[in-house]
Every structure is written in structure tokens, then in C-alpha cells.
Amino acid sequence: MEIKSIFITAIKALWVNKTRSVLTMLGVIIGVSSVVLLTSIGTGLQLYIEQQFADLGANTLFVVPGNPFGDGGGLGNHETAFIESAQGKIKRRYLDKILRDHRDIITDGAATGYSTGEVKYKNETKKITLLGVTANYETVNNTEAVKGKWFTKNDEERSKRVVMLGPKVAEELFGKIDPVNKQIKLEGQNYRVAGVLETKGGFGGPSFDNYIFLPLNTLFDDFNSELIDNFSFKIKDETLINEAKKRIENTLLGENLDKDEFSVFDQTQLLETISSILGILTTGLGAIAAISLVVGGIGIMNIMLVSVTERTREIGLRKALGATPDVILVQFLFEAALLSVAGGMTGVGIAYV
Amino acid sequence: MSLLKLKNVSKHYQIGDITIKALDDLSFEIKKGEFVAVMGQSGSGKSTFLQVASMLAEPSSGSIFLKGKNVTNFDEKNRAHLRNKEIGFVFQQFNLLAKTSALDNVALPLLYSGDCEALRIKKAKEMLDRVGLSDRTKNAPNQLSGGQQQRVAIARALVNNPSIIFADEPTGNLDSKSGAEIQKLFKKLHQEGKTIIMVTHEKYIAKMAKRLINLKDGKIVSDKKI
Ligand SMILES: Nc1ncnc2c1ncn2[C@@H]1O[C@H](COP(=O)(O)OP(=O)(O)OP(=O)(O)O)[C@@H](O)[C@H]1O
Ligand SMILES: [Mg+2]
Numbered sequence: 001m002e003i004k005s006i007f008i009t010a011i012k013a014l015w016v017n018k019t020r021s022v023l024t025m026l027g028v029i030i031g032v033s034s035v036v037l038l039t040s041i042g043t044g045l046q047l048y049i050e051q052q053f054a055d056l057g058a059n060t061l062f063v064v065p066g067n068p069f070g071d072g073g074g075l076g077n078h079e080t081a082f083i084e085s086a087q088g089k090i091k092r093r094y095l096d097k098i099l100r101d102h103r104d105i106i107t108d109g110a111a112t113g114y115s116t117g118e119v120k121y122k123n124e125t126k127k128i129t130l131l132g133v134t135a136n137y138e139t140v141n142n143t144e145a146v147k148g149k150w151f152t153k154n155d156e157e158r159s160k161r162v163v164m165l166g167p168k169v170a171e172e173l174f175g176k177i178d179p180v181n182k183q184i185k186l187e188g189q190n191y192r193v194a195g196v197l198e199t200k201g202g203f204g205g206p207s208f209d210n211y212i213f214l215p216l217n218t219l220f221d222d223f224n225s226e227l228i229d230n231f232s233f234k235i236k237d238e239t240l241i242n243e244a245k246k247r248i249e250n251t252l253l254g255e256n257l258d259k260d261e262f263s264v265f266d267q268t269q270l271l272e273t274i275s276s277i278l279g280i281l282t283t284g285l286g287a288i289a290a291i292s293l294v295v296g297g298i299g300i301m302n303i304m305l306v307s308v309t310e311r312t313r314e315i316g317l318r319k320a321l322g323a324t325p326d327v328i329l330v331q332f333l334f335e336a337a338l339l340s341v342a343g344g345m346t347g348v349g350i351a352y353v
Numbered sequence: 354m355s356l357l358k359l360k361n362v363s364k365h366y367q368i369g370d371i372t373i374k375a376l377d378d379l380s381f382e383i384k385k386g387e388f389v390a391v392m393g394q395s396g397s398g399k400s401t402f403l404q405v406a407s408m409l410a411e412p413s414s415g416s417i418f419l420k421g422k423n424v425t426n427f428d429e430k431n432r433a434h435l436r437n438k439e440i441g442f443v444f445q446q447f448n449l450l451a452k453t454s455a456l457d458n459v460a461l462p463l464l465y466s467g468d469c470e471a472l473r474i475k476k477a478k479e480m481l482d483r484v485g486l487s488d489r490t491k492n493a494p495n496q497l498s499g500g501q502q503q504r505v506a507i508a509r510a511l512v513n514n515p516s517i518i519f520a521d522e523p524t525g526n527l528d529s530k531s532g533a534e535i536q537k538l539f540k541k542l543h544q545e546g547k548t549i550i551m552v553t554h555e556k557y558i559a560k561m562a563k564r565l566i567n568l569k570d571g572k573i574v575s576d577k578k579i
Contacts, residue, residue, distance in 0.1 A: 002467065005464055005467075005470075009464065012453075012457075016450075016451070016452045016453060017452075313448070314450065317448050317450070318461070318465075319433060319436075320409055320436060320442055320448075321436070321437065321442075321461055321462045321465060321509070322433050322434065322436050322437020322438070322462055322465035322466060322513075323433060323465050324429065324430045324433040324434070324465075325429055325430070325433075326430070327465065
């Protein structure tokens with residue numbers, strides 16, 4: 001008997017028992033669509049984050065206290081604790097020194113410190129993260145104002161009480177009202193809203209959209225803090241990144257800082273760390289989905305087994321009429337393969353939609 | 354020359370410690386064109402006899418010759434080919450494929466003998482015509498009466514032009530009217546020269562055969578011309 005007629009026989013057998021065939025496919029459909037969905041969510045997230053970093057520009061260097069990229073590479077509890085203790089070691093004036101000493105290759109630099117506080121506008125109050133930044137944060141970190149204008153270097157040097165609002169904060173405090181030049185209260189003090197920033201988004205964790213930005217000096221003065229969270233530097237050219245990194249390190253070491261008390265890194269390093277975390281996440285999601293695929297597969301096996309038992313009469317009859325064991329086996333293999341392929345493709349289709 | 358010959362054939366079923374001798378050292382011979390009726394009490398081994406003689410079941414011992422050829426030790430594949438080409442089977446429960454048209458049911462053996470689709474349809478139509486069902490080719494078994502279903506089964510048994518037709522109580526599930534129709538059909542087949550072995554409980558049906566075998570405890574106790 002030709003393979004083609006066995007194939008047609010298998011299709012007919014599936015067609016005759018449509019309900020059973022569809023039920024069997026269901027397991028595979030669910031399994032495959034969840035594998036495709038979950039892994040593509042993971043990969044999508046990774047791509048999204050990489051895109052976000054690409055926006056930052058490849059010629060940016062960061063300085064943070066402590067050594068988060070220590071031997072393990074990840075941010076363990078041990079390292080975070082160490083960053084806390086090393087936090088006070090980086091001083092505002094180092095920024096100016098680095099900018100002055102390496103003017104030839106570093107075009108600009110911004111510093112960030114943070115605190116938390118309560119913000120109040122009319123009757124709306126909210127606990128909030130306050131980010132103290134130098135005025136050039138706008139250009140160094142590519143964060144533009146969509147309403148109003150960034151505060152100036154002058155504002156920063158004089159510790160003026162002006163703020164930039166993250167878009168979420170603006171929305172929550174002001175709703176439809178234009179916040180520019182309105183007065184808000186931070187921990188009881190009056191501040192003028194200079195502008196609202198563009199949306200940066202965030203991935204579940206803290207988002208810049210929820211922050212209030214104010215001049216670094218204002219933060220230091222009003223919130224009794226001296227802590228620098230990070231420096232970011234714009235380098236003239238991508239090719240000079242390593243040179244700049246070395247020079248910044250040397251300058252900081254020259255200021256009596258220990259090797260462990262700060263780190264200089266570019267975004268590729270940061271990206272690698274985040275990517276590796278996301279990679280694990282994607283694998284995890286994939287594994288979960290794979291489990292449902294296995295369950296789907298077992299479902300198919302189970303139903304095929306049931307149907308073989310159920311169909312012993314049919315098999316017996318076919319054999320009595322001259323079907324060899326090979327022919328019967330091939331017919332059932334075709335049926336199973338057809339169900340898996342059809343189920344798999346439907347699953348991919350569903351996931352795609 | 355004999356068409357089919359069973360020589361000292363036994364069929365034993367082992368259930369736990371008990372061995373059931375369904376066929377016990379049985380010898381039998383049938384010539385071309387004969388019509389043999391097989392009778393005997395329930396459990397006497399009639400169905401087993403038919404299964405072994407038709408290559409559906411293997412004997413525990415003894416030999417089987419078909420057209421003078423020893424087919425006892427054929428493997429499953431060759432037995433399947435043999436059943437397909439040489440043997441037609443009619444069962445008490447019709448055994449048609451559900452939700453499948455009469456035509457496709459009749460054509461099924463031809464599928465396994467490798468005929469092309471056009472030929473399968475042509476032959477199956479001829480056979481349905483021969484059993485008087487040319488106007489029911491598209492009906493599925495559940496759209497046919499019991500007698501009609503059994504006629505489809507007979508058409509299926511005939512479609513590959515086999516040497517012998519085995520029938521195990523073909524009228525057992527039918528009322529007397531449809532039973533009589535089936536009986537007539539077998540009589541006609543016999544007149545056309547077909548070789549038939551039929552198990553039956555009814556004396557009057559056995560009467561249309563030319564030879565009657567009585568089985569008891571897996572042995573032939575009488576074998577006479579009628
Ligand atoms: N697959 C089997 N396993 C075990 N014993 C079996 C099997 N098939 C048949 N037997 C036994 O073999 C003996 C003969 O059975 P068989 O079916 O040939 O009887 P029968 O003459 O056809 O009976 P009936 O007229 O009721 O159909 C019985 O005792 C039966 O129990
Ligand atoms: Mg029986």
C-alpha cells in the first residue's frame with residue numbers, strides 16, 4: 001500500500017472523529033502558544049531595554065559609589081550594603097575637577113543625588129523620590145522638558161528653589177492644569193515648578209517619570225544631604241571611552257579614594273548585567289512554558305493511547321481485511337504527526353495574534 | 354485438490370493455570386465451490402475454528418495448507434496479504450467502519466491491496482450493485498438497516514474476489530425477514546461457485562449448505578453431506 005493512501009486514510013480517520021481530533025490538538029495549541037508568548041515577552045523586554053540604553057548614547061560614562069560590578073557581576077545584598085557605606089566618599093567637587101582636568105576628551109558631566117520627601121500641591125500630597133541634579137542633566141542624560149524650561153546653571157549655583165516634574169508626578173498633582181510656574185511644597189518649603197519632563201518609562205521598578213528633579217545644591221542645602229548617587233559624563237567620541245575611563249579613575253584615586261569605593265563604567269557594562277538578568281528571566285519563562293508544552297504533549301500521548309484502546313475494534317477490522325502491522329503503525333503515526341503539526345501551527349498563530 | 358486443509362490443528366488458550374482447548378487436534382478439508390455449515394453448542398469452538406482457518410488467529414499446533422501451500426508459519430505481514438487476497442470475512446456484528454460511507458467500507462480491502470482510487474470505487478460500486486444496494490452507496494452504517502449493513506459487509510467480503518468466504522453467524526443479529534434475505538444472498542453466491550464456510554445456530558439456514566460439520570469441545574464429531 002502506498003504512503004499516500006495511508007496518509008489519506010489517516011486524514012479521513014481524523015475527520016471522522018472531529019471532536020476527538022480537536023480536543024487532542026487543544027493541548028498542543030495551549031502549550032505551543034504559551035511557549036511562544038512567554039519567550040517573546042522575555043525577548044521583547046530585552047530588546048526594549050537595549051533600545052532604552054541605546055537612547056542614552058554609547059559615549060556616556062557613569063561613576064557610582066562602591067563596586068556593583070564586583071566579581072559576581074550582579075548586585076547582591078553584600079554589594080548594595082557596601083554602596084551605602086561608600087556613598088559619602090564621592091564629592092560634588094570631583095565632578096568639577098574631572099571636567100576641568102580632562103576638558104580635551106570629556107565634553108560635559110552631570111551629578112545626581114537623591115532624597116525622599118513629601119510633595120504637596122493644594123490638597124494633593126504624595127511621598128516622592130527627589131533627584132538632585134546639575135543643570136546639564138538635560139543634555140548629558142538626554143532628558144528634555146516638554147513643558148516649561150530646565151532650570152539653569154545659575155539656578156543651581158544659587159540653590160534656587162525650582163523643580164522639574166516627572167510626567168507622572170505632574171499628572172497626579174495637577175491633572176489637566178498646566179503646572180509651569182505654579183508653587184508646590186516640598187517638606188513644607190515653597191518651590192516653583194520650572195517645567196515638566198518627557199516620558200522615559202520604566203520596567204516595573206522605579207521610573208524617572210515618578211521623580212521630582214531639583215538643583216543638586218538645593219537638595220544638599222534643603223535636605224541636609226551630601227550624598228552623590230552618580231556622575232554621568234559625555235565623552236567626545238566613542239573611541240575615547242576607555243581612555244576617559246582610565247583618566248577618571250586616576251583622578252578619583254588621586255583624591256584619596258580607594259579602588260573599591262567607586263566604579264566607572266559605560267552603558268555596555270550595565271547593559272550586559274541587565275541582559276544577563278533578563279536572559280535568566282526569559283529562560284525561566286521559557287521553562288514554565290515548556291512545562292505546559294510537556295503537559296500538552298502528555299495530553300496528546302494520553303488521548304492517542306485512549307484512542308488506540310478505543311479503536312482496537314477498528315484496528316482489528318483493518319488487520320482482518322489485510323492491513324499489515326506496518327500500515328497500521330504508519331497510519332497512527334501520521335494521525336499523531338498531523339495533530340501535533342496542526343496544533344503547533346495554530347498555537348504559533350494564536351501567539352502571533 | 355483441496356482448497357483449504359487443516360491438519361491436526363489445535364488452538365489452546367492459557368488462562369492462569371487452566372488450559373482451554375478451543376480446538377483439539379482437528380483436521381478438515383474443503384474443496385473449491387463447497388458450501389459448509391458449521392454447527393455446535395456455544396463454546397464448542399466454532400468461532401475459533403473460523404479464525405484459525407481464515408488466518409485471523411494462529412494455531413497452537415498443526416498445519417494449514419491453502420491451495421496446496423503450507424501457510425502455517427507465515428509472518429504477520431504475509432498473513433495480512435493472504436487475508437486480503439484470498440479470504441472474505443462476514444461477522445455477526447457487521448463490523449463496518451462508523452461514520453464511513455457504504456462505498457468506502459466496501460472499498461477498504463482494496464486500499465490494502467494497493468488498487469488505485471478509480472479502480473477501488475469502480476469495484477466497490479459493482480459489489481454494492483451485486484448485493485442490491487446501488488442506491489445506498491453514500492449512506493453511513495447508522496443510516497442503513499441491519500440487513501443492509503450485513504449486505505454491505507458481504508459486498509466488502511467479496512470485493513477482492515477471495516477464494517473462500519467465512520461467515521460467523523451472519524444472520525445472528527438480524528430479524529427473520531432480513532435474515533432470509535442474507536440467506537438468499539449466500540445461496541446465490543454458492544450457485545455462482547463461491548466457496549463458503551458458515552457458522553450458524555439455525556438448522557434451516559444450515560440446510561442450504563451441501564455439507565454440515567458438528568463441533569464439540571474443539572473436535573469435529575460429525576461431517577456429513579446433506
Ligand atoms: N481469546 C480467548 N481467550 C481465552 N479463551 C477463549 C478465547 N476465545 C475463545 N475462548 C474459549 O474457547 C472456547 C471456544 O470459543 P468459541 O468462541 O470458538 O466458541 P463458539 O463455538 O464460537 O461459541 P458461540 O456459539 O457462543 O459463539 C470457549 O470455551 C471460549 O471460552
Ligand atoms: Mg462464536
